[in-house]
Amino acid sequence: MGRFLRNLYIPLLSGSVSAGFPSPADDYVEDNIDLNEYLIKNPFSTFFLRVKGDSMVDSGIQNDDLIVVDKSLTPKLGSIVIAMIDGEFTVKRLARKNDELYLKSENHDYPDLSFKNHYDIQIWGVVIYSIHHLG
């Protein structure tokens, strides 16, 4: 777990101390915001991947985003999942139409994928966060 404990601390409160007087806020600084704690619930089954492409833009996942994937979660209808299809990873939304599950793209220019047409298909994990750099 070592790597996960290598936390990045951002002070919740910080006051510069003017000479002579202690900051009245000093007694209230309690903790730091820990992004690892916020983003990762199950550290032993959480993986990071980098996304290239725009087939999921309508879901908020954009080109170059960093996605956080928890493999311990069981995918539900509507989950955004990492699927392995014929030896390739892809990201899609798990959806249902006419009682049949399929993988939905979140961009009109891309096709949806049906489970029927693929010989080797497996859900690898559930995407829980997408981290987007605003530049």
Next chain:
Amino acid sequence: MRAIALIDGNNFYASCEQSINPQLRKKPLVILSNNDGCIIARSSEARTLKIEMGIPYFKIKKKLDQLGVVVLSSNYSLYGDISKRLMNLLRSHCEKIEIYSIDEAFVSISKPHDNNLYPWARELRTLIYQNLGITITIGIGENKVNAKLANRLAKSINSSAGIFDLTTINKRSDYLKKIRVENIWGVGNQTSKWLKSKGIKNAQELKDMCQYELKKKLGVVGQRIQMELKGYQCLPIEEIKSTKKEIQVSRSFGKPITKLEDLKQALAIYSIRASEKMRIQNLQTSSITVFARTSHYSNSIYQKSAHKKLIEATSNTNIILKIVLELSKDIYHPEYKFAKAGVLMQNLTQSNYFQRSLGNYTSIEDLKKGEVLIKTIDSINRKFKTGAITWGITQRSLEWKMNKNLLSDTSTTDIKKIPIIII
């Protein structure tokens, strides 16, 4: 009632690679040792092709190409990360755990009322597969020897689906007969030779052997194995490993070393690593050895070591580096091509029991200063990345560095190398 299970990852290194790279799934895959020397791991698909372990890569390269086998250099940071995750998941689903190797652990579990541990084992197997994408084998016995044995049976019996519980088997002797003595945990080469000379060929025969004859030849160690085969528990689960007796860092070079400068550089890098390892475990050394040798295949074989005892134990890289660089001159020889070198730290003691020698040369002030400096370097390296701060000698270009031509280069621990997914 409690039982012990030995849990290990199947084709662990290959499975780690396949779990994060879907293109490698269902493909024959082999992993090479450091320096791309020999085959050290195979995916089940490569096993099916009858590719054997331990074969030097250059001997089998052609065949692998023809068969379309994927070949990778070992990626230990990946295997180490998956191993850590595996052990932590096991820890949260078992009562006690002893990590036995990178992909093996003994765990202790209490039996349910109906004595049936198969549901627990099936659930754990599913959980590990879902969380990490690797398949595990679970062997259950009354003790460690039997758990190991059960694990072997789980792998060899196809219908077992990766789980075998020796404790609920009716006719145990049928199964013990299938295990050859050399495959029993704790039976080494010499022992199995002696046992065979006495007509003892399998686990059942060892179990039934005259205990006095066994004890006379093999002592308590042999007796313990026999007792465990009989179902008694002699070897406890060791949750905390006793501290290491020595720390060694050694590697073979990608290219043979002929220059003293290069040998010094290699030994310096290994010393920095060894010192770090000591500090992580709160250990100090008072005996430093360096060694180097030519290749075993070389025409003129040469090997030499040099040694220094310290008056005061230390884990300070600066002090250790000075000594190692001095010693490296003693083992260097301009006429030989060195293929491997290493450093060995012995007489390890806990840093907290710090002993000041009477005739020490460093003042307490200097000692404290040195310690603070090293601690600062360690914390900076922990925060950023190993090697963020290092010693100048490591910075010259490494001409002898290990070959890792076929590294998959994917990482689960380095954000710059995480898998890329095209969507």
